[in-house]
Amino acid sequence: MEYGYYPGCSLTGSAKKLDQGVRQVCKKLGHNLTEIPDWNCCGALEYGDRNELMSISGENLKKAEGIHKEIVVPCPACYKNLKDADSDKSFNILSPLELLNNENLLKMEQKNDLKGQVFFPYYGCLLMRPEGSAIKNKNIMEDAISTFGGDIDGEKMKDRCCGGNQLFLNKWVTEKLSNLILTKSKGTIVVFCPFCHMAMKTFAEGRKVIYLTDLLLYVMGENKSL
Amino acid sequence: MQTTDHIMELAGHRQEDFSVCMGCKVCASVCTINDLDIDMNPQEFLLKLFMGEEIKADNPLVRYCTSCYRCASACPWQIRIPEVVRAVKESLGIEAxxxxxxxxxxxxxxxxxxxxxxxxxxxxxxxxxxxxxxxxxxxxxxxxxxxxxxxxxxxxxxxxxxxxxxxxx
Known part of the structure; x- marks a missing residue:
């Protein structure tokens, strides 16, 4: 299927790995992603003026008009902003997580399994709430992990806040909130948000932090290790 | 400039959106800032705004709100509290x-x-x-x-x- 693609700024830099992973997994699922031409920043969580934020995010929808109706947006902050900017629901804004379902997970070519390994699927905030912009299947990462034989831990912490957006403002806030999550979970941390990835990576000692796309590519044999 | 009208305009809310807050304090029960061992009640923050009281830059919500949206998600009236907080920051000119x-x-x-x-x-x-x-x-x-x-x-x-x-x- 054809989709418009909005990578967002961090996926061109620090979260390049997520960008590459999303593109590879989508290709494996038979989806073709085409970037919105000349896309701009969504404004993230940095603007106090909602009209201004919506106009910055909405610019991207104007650029997609007449080209794409279905737009895949991996970064949760971008996903929320573009969904909010699409007030008349002219587009279908999708997280790559929404392209996954039990059917295509089961059909996925499986070269490695996850048996004997423990994973903590960690969604963070913006994929889970507010309800109007949240993903529909809030267990999709668990579904993916268990489909391939992995064990799940830390379910109660999966939607708690890591304080990722305070990392460069008040790092003690991020440290305290991340440690709370880390102490109440175990295993490899599986995330889908660049903020969460950085917060977990910064404060997790001796635990792997991966994107769900890394896990899927490992299962499909595209990555040699997790 | 910090007036209730201006902040509501920035946050994209209307006066009546705030007036429906019944003080259930469900926002306080889920606010992430409480995990920092700081007692935080976003409802008091909204009430202050509604009453036209000044919110200062050292208010913990202004300083530490992580935009986790737990409050907005729990609020029976869907008041987007993190966006109200960001509007207050904007009105105070706070920018790291x-x-x-x-x-x-x-x-x-x-x-x-x-x-x-x-x-x-x-x-x-x-x-x-x-x-x-x-x-x-x-x-x-x-x-x-x-x-x-x-x-x-x-x-x-x-x-x-x-x-x-x-x-x-």
Whole structure:
């Protein structure tokens, strides 16, 4: 299927790995992603003026008009902003997580399994709430992990806040909130948000932090290790 | 300028959106700031605004709100409290070096160019004890040239020159 693609700024830099992973997994699922031409920043969580934020995010929808109706947006902050900017629901804004379902997970070519390994699927905030912009299947990462034989831990912490957006403002806030999550979970941390990835990576000692796309590519044999 | 009307306008809320708050305090029961051992009741914050009282820059919600949306999600009236907090920050002109750099990058290129943001925030990163994280952050490093977006026009671009003070703890 054809989709418009909005990578967002961090996926061109620090979260390049997520960008590459999303593109590879989508290709494996038979989806073709085409970037919105000349896309701009969504404004993230940095603007106090909602009209201004919506106009910055909405610019991207104007650029997609007449080209794409279905737009895949991996970064949760971008996903929320573009969904909010699409007030008349002219587009279908999708997280790559929404392209996954039990059917295509089961059909996925499986070269490695996850048996004997423990994973903590960690969604963070913006994929889970507010309800109007949240993903529909809030267990999709668990579904993916268990489909391939992995064990799940830390379910109660999966939607708690890591304080990722305070990392460069008040790092003690991020440290305290991340440690709370880390102490109440175990295993490899599986995330889908660049903020969460950085917060977990910064404060997790001796635990792997991966994107769900890394896990899927490992299962499909595209990555040699997790 | 900090008036209730102005903050509501910034947050995209209306007066009646605030007046429906019945003080159930469900927002207080889920607020992430409580996990920092700081007693936080966002309902009191809304009430202060509604009553036209001044919110100060040292209010914990202004300083530490993580935009987790747990409050907004739990609120029976769907008041977008994190956006109200961001509106208060905007009205107080609180902007850390990192946030300034973020917006500046958007003004220049239309996108966030991370190397620019890091360089502009360097004094805070150096003084703030971030250097010890560099080994863990190596996987995020990588050079690319900035891409300049051709079409972007935001009200922030037009507001350049407006005064703001740096807020950081």
């Amino acid at each position: 070096r990192f946030e300034k750099a973020f917006k500046k990058s958007l003004d220049i290129w239309g996108r966030v160019y991370e190397p620019f943001v890091v360089i502009m925030s360097a004094p805070d990163l150096l003084m703030g004890g971030y250097i010890k994280f560099l080994p863990k952050w190596m996987e995020y490093a990588g050079f690319h040239f900035p891409h300049k977006v051709k079409r972007i026009r935001t009200s922030h671009t037009l507001k350049k020159g407006s005064s703001s003070k740096e807020g950081r703890s």
